[in-house]
Amino acid sequence: xxxxxxxxxxxxxxxxxxxxxxxxxxxxxxxxxxxxxxxxxxxxxxxxxxxxxxxxxxxxxxxxxxxxxxxxxxxxxxxxxxxxxxxxxxxxxxxxxxxxxxxxxxxxxxxxxxxxxxxxxxxxxxxxxxxxxxxxxxxxxxxx
Numbered sequence: 001x002x003x004x005x006x007x008x009x010x011x012x013x014x015x016x017x018x019x020x021x022x023x024x025x026x027x028x029x030x031x032x033x034x035x036x037x038x039x040x041x042x043x044x045x046x047x048x049x050x051x052x053x054x055x056x057x058x059x060x061x062x063x064x065x066x067x068x069x070x071x072x073x074x075x076x077x078x079x080x081x082x083x084x085x086x087x088x089x090x091x092x093x094x095x096x097x098x099x100x101x102x103x104x105x106x107x108x109x110x111x112x113x114x115x116x117x118x119x120x121x122x123x124x125x126x127x128x129x130x131x132x133x134x135x136x137x138x139x140x141x142x143x144x
Contacts, residue, residue, distance in 0.1 A: 002044075003037040005052055009059035016061040025092070026055035030085045047078030051085060064095040071105040079105065103130065103140045115140060 006026050010019035027034040030051040057065050071079055087109040090096055100106055106127050115123035115136050123136045130136055
């Protein structure tokens with residue numbers, strides 16, 4: 001179930017915050033999961049499973065979360081909920097490194113953005129500044 005998935009993460013890293021506190025934190029970040037605590041994985045939508053995977057990582061009580069393509073394959077309707085949850089994690093004192101291939105899914109709360117093309121960094125700066133770089137926008141498929 002959703003609850004068991006998150007609880008297992010609290011067992012694998014003893015110490016730190018109490019398990020109950022970590023579980024509550026995961027539900028605070030993704031309130032939709034609290035409503036589905038008894039649901040089993042196969043009964044969940046792709047967006048709910050993505051929230052659960054991030055909540056499990058959060059329950060480990062790590063200082064930094066590494067998220068690989070957190071918006072990949074999600075319905076446009078669920079992207080805001082996932083983005084809001086990720087944004088709330090940064091407000092809790094956790095650092096997040098996101099690898100995302102779609103520039104338009106880069107969350108607004110990101111402090112830094114790196115665009116990598118064929119192994120080279122072609123842009124490093126604030127996310128809002130990338131649109132002013134025509135060469136980078138051509139590479140990522142945006143309007144030049």
